[in-house]
Amino acid sequence: MQGKIAFEEHIAIQETLEQTRAFAGDSAQQHQFNRRILDVGDERLEIMDRTGIEFAILSLNAPGIQAVLDTRRAIDLAKKANDHMAAAVARHPERFGAFAALPMQDPDAAAQELRRCVEQLGFKGAMVNGFTQKDDPDSAIYYDLPQYRGFWAQVADLDVPFYLHPRMQIPAQARNYERHPWLMSAPWGFAVETSIHSLRLCGSGLFDDFPTLKICIGHLGENIPFGLWRLDARMRFSPRGYRGRRPLGDYFREHFHVTTSGNFNDPAFRCTLEVLGRDKVYFSADYPFEQMQDAADWYDSSTVISEQDRLQIGRRNAVRLFRLDLD
Ligand code: GRE
Ligand code: ZN
Numbered sequence: 001m002q003g004k005i006a007f008e009e010h011i012a013i014q015e016t017l018e019q020t021r022a023f024a025g026d027s028a029q030q031h032q033f034n035r036r037i038l039d040v041g042d043e044r045l046e047i048m049d050r051t052g053i054e055f056a057i058l059s060l061n062a063p064g065i066q067a068v069l070d071t072r073r074a075i076d077l078a079k080k081a082n083d084h085m086a087a088a089v090a091r092h093p094e095r096f097g098a099f100a101a102l103p104m105q106d107p108d109a110a111a112q113e114l115r116r117c118v119e120q121l122g123f124k125g126a127m128v129n130g131f132t133q134k135d136d137p138d139s140a141i142y143y144d145l146p147q148y149r150g151f152w153a154q155v156a157d158l159d160v161p162f163y164l165h166p167r168m169q170i171p172a173q174a175r176n177y178e179r180h181p182w183l184m185s186a187p188w189g190f191a192v193e194t195s196i197h198s199l200r201l202c203g204s205g206l207f208d209d210f211p212t213l214k215i216c217i218g219h220l221g222e223n224i225p226f227g228l229w230r231l232d233a234r235m236r237f238s239p240r241g242y243r244g245r246r247p248l249g250d251y252f253r254e255h256f257h258v259t260t261s262g263n264f265n266d267p268a269f270r271c272t273l274e275v276l277g278r279d280k281v282y283f284s285a286d287y288p289f290e291q292m293q294d295a296a297d298w299y300d301s302s303t304v305i306s307e308q309d310r311l312q313i314g315r316r317n318a319v320r321l322f323r324l325d326l327d
Contacts, residue, residue, distance in 0.1 A: 001310055005125075005318035005326075006292070007057035008218045008261035008284040009164070011088070012037045013081050020061050023185070023289060036288040037061060040088035044287075045095060049081040051296035053285070054315075054322065055094075058085050059127035060101040063167040066129045069137060074103035078113055086121040097227065099127035102225055105134040110153035118158050124322045125197070125216075126161035130193055131168035138172040142197055147182045156210040161257065161321060163216040164197060166190030184263070185288070198224060199231070202251040205243040207223055207245035214321070218261035218284060221270045225275035228252060253277075257321060259284035260313075264298035269305070277297070283314040 007082055012020055019036060022031035025288055036043060040058065048056060060081045068074040078101045085098035100117035102110040117123035131140040143151070155162055168185050169177065169192075177184045207213060217224075232249045235242060244251060261284040273281055285295035299305070299314065319326050 001296075001314050002052045003054045004052050004283050004296070004299070004314040005055045005057075005324070006053050006287075006295075007059075007097075007216070007282070007318065007322075008127075008163070008259055008285045008286045009058055010037060010054040010061045010287065010289065011040055011058050011085065012061045013084050014038075015077055016061050016064055016081070019063060019067065033288060040085075040096070041091070041217075045092065047287070047292050048095065051285075051292040052300065053292060053296065055097065055318075055326065056285065056287075057097040057099055057124050057322070059163065059165070060085075060129075061100040062129035062165055064129050065101050065103055066132045066167060068103075068105070069133055069135055071105040071109075071134065072102065074105045075109050075113070077101075078103045078110075082113065082117050082121065082123070085183075086117075086123075089122070097124045097324075099123060099125050102126050102128055104128060104132040104141070104143065104148075104151075107151040111151045114154060114160075115158060117217060118160055119274075120277060123160075125162060126155070127135075127163040127165050129165045130197055133170070138170060140170055140173060142200055144200040144206060149206075149209065152206060152210050154212065156212055159212065161214040161216050163218075164194060165218065166194040166222070169193055170258050191219060194219075195222040195224050195227075198222065198252075198256065199248065203242045203244055203249045205245065207251045207255050208245045213255055214257060216256050216257045216259065216282075218259045218263075218286065220263040220265070220272045221256070221258040221276070224252060224256075225258070225272045226268075228275055253280070256280065257282060257317075260295065261286035262290045264290075264295055266302055267302045269302065278309050278312055279317060281313050 024030045065078045081101045089096045100123050104110050234246045259282045285292045
């Protein structure tokens with residue numbers, strides 16, 4: 001399919017490149033991976049052309065700013081990454097948009113940086129890589145906490161989507177992964193981490209306070225669609241500490257927008273589509289951690305996607321969500 005829009009497409013800057021090392025494959029693959037994640041020009045555009053991706057919203061690699069312990073440095077680095085993405089967008093405005101990287105270590109600074117990115121640089125929203133560390137490497141701060149309500153008020157006011165992207169659990173809280181580091185990242189732990197964070201948002205009353213918030217998550221919903229019915233079924237018996245006014249599933253279906261990033265699989269797609277409906281599902285690849293070619297080969301030919309849905313999920317939903325100047 002031509003004209004697809006993708007929006008879990010990552011870049012790195014020199015300062016965050018080191019964070020991707022473990023995910024790039026062996027040393028022979030490292031060189032190509034580094035080139036690809038740093039590139040915001042010809043190679044990326046050429047692959048987009050070849051795979052029918054017209055427009056990509058760029059975002060900084062994980063964990064990015066969220067792993068910077070020093071708040072001042074987090075604020076400066078986020079600005080630097082955002083200015084870098086803004087320059088790429090300015091060179092190719094009809095091919096690239098950008099999500100703001102945010103210094104969540106300081107909720108006010110994060111809100112301010114989002115406002116700068118949206119109002120002055122034309123960014124389409126924010127992408128944040130899970131919980132934030134701050135000062136102490138063993139810290140993990142989640143955004144359902146009270147100190148983020150002012151930040152969320154700004155997100156609601158700007159009316160842009162917030163993409164909650166995975167990151168890896170920190171060692172201090174990862175006892176259950178001991179001796180199995182393979183389990184901690186993209187194969188499974190990423191989804192555990194991001195799904196828990198997403199459910200915390202739902203259970204915190206956040207969406208009662210801000211009923212227009214739009215949260216994006218990737219990987220066909222980080223396993224939540226599959227578990228959603230049971231969540232609500234069991235919560236009737238043990239809702240301890242749940243602070244939402246409505247059943248959790250209501251919030252998830254209303255506020256969450258889910259992409260196909262890195263999960264190019266018919267049964268999982270059918271589950272997500274059936275749970276969320278065709279208005280809340282979107283194409284994305286997750287380049288360069290995944291290949292645009294693999295994403296497009298699956299998406300363009302999957303027999304569980306009708307031709308009408310293919311156009312809607314591959315393009316039209318994103319045009320609407322991001323108010324793109326495209327048809
Ligand atoms: C991602 O961005 O989704 C990602 C990583 C690292 C490894 C795999 C992966 O950041 O999908
Ligand atoms: Zn990703």
